[in-house]
Amino acid sequence: MKVAILDLSVGNLFSIKRSFERIGEEVFLANNSKDLDLADVVVIPGVGGFKSGITTLKNNFKDLLHILLHKPILGICLGMQLLLEKSYEGGVNEGLGIIKGEVIRLPSFVKIPHIGWNGIEIVKNSLLLEDLKNGDYFYFVHSYYCNVKEDIIIAYTDYGIKFPSIIEKKNIVGTQFHPEKSGKNGLIFLKNFIKWCKTC
Numbered sequence: 001m002k003v004a005i006l007d008l009s010v011g012n013l014f015s016i017k018r019s020f021e022r023i024g025e026e027v028f029l030a031n032n033s034k035d036l037d038l039a040d041v042v043v044i045p046g047v048g049g050f051k052s053g054i055t056t057l058k059n060n061f062k063d064l065l066h067i068l069l070h071k072p073i074l075g076i077c078l079g080m081q082l083l084l085e086k087s088y089e090g091g092v093n094e095g096l097g098i099i100k101g102e103v104i105r106l107p108s109f110v111k112i113p114h115i116g117w118n119g120i121e122i123v124k125n126s127l128l129l130e131d132l133k134n135g136d137y138f139y140f141v142h143s144y145y146c147n148v149k150e151d152i153i154i155a156y157t158d159y160g161i162k163f164p165s166i167i168e169k170k171n172i173v174g175t176q177f178h179p180e181k182s183g184k185n186g187l188i189f190l191k192n193f194i195k196w197c198k199t200c
Contacts (some may be wrong), residue, residue: 001194004030004039006079008056012047012180016076019180023191033063039071041197046077046178050087050103050144053078054095068098072197073172080167080174081146089144099169101148110160113143118177120165124154127196128168128189136185138165138177145176171200 003020005013007029020027020043030036044057057064068083075083084095087103095103106112117137122129138157145163157165157176167174173193179186 001025001040001197002038003027003041003043004036005043005045006057006061007031008045008048008053012178013045015178015180016043016045019187019190023187023194025194031060033061033067036061036064036067036071041072041074041194042067044073044075044079044082046075046079047141048078050078050081050089050095051091051093053082054087054093057082057096065096065098068096068172071171072200074193075172075174076180077140077142077176077178080176081144083172083174084146084148087144098172099146099148099152099167099174100150101146103144104147105144106142106163107160113141114159115141118157118159120155120157120177121162122155124168126154126166126168127199128154128166128173128192130192130195131188132185132192137182138175138179138185138189139181139183140165140177141181142176146174 081103119135152169153164155166156162165176
């Protein structure tokens with residue numbers, strides 16, 4: 001499958017690209033909506049602030065909402081957060097509104113940002129979790145999390161509070177962790193995601 005990674009001019013694009021290439025997929029960076037016509041799958045990457053991320057999306061990918069309704073999507077960290085209705089990072093900013101909920105800061109009694117390895121707690125069965133299990137570790141880097149108001153959470157992670165670490169809604173998948181930084185488990189997840197795309 002042809003995987004397009006949205007170029008939001010923020011870090012780790014090539015790490016994501018290499019991870020998909022390692023599992024045998026054709027990958028390219030997309031700079032505008034026309035580029036996405038060539039893609040079977042769209043990845044919204046995940047480093048940086050919400051305000052700059054949503055501004056780049058709205059400026060560079062004019063028909064993105066239409067595209068996101070018709071192709072399999074993977075939102076990674078910030079990329080997942082941008083799918084929600086609004087964020088409180090750096091003020092109140094509107095998101096894409098595809099998923100009901102808001103992006104809020106982790107509680108003050110934990111060390112912020114949340115950086116490092118943490119486990120997942122699976123709450124729903126999904127093809128995305130094939131060969132993965134409760135407690136498997138993934139790599140996180142974030143200060144905000146998704147307060148999702150839909151029944152689309154398939155795994156949580158505990159960091160002072162429980163927050164959604166994997167969501168699945170129709171043609172959309174989101175992860176708060178970075179699969180491209182999560183070693184073997186991350187590659188298993190990406191392989192599962194590609195299988196999921198073919199059934200989506």
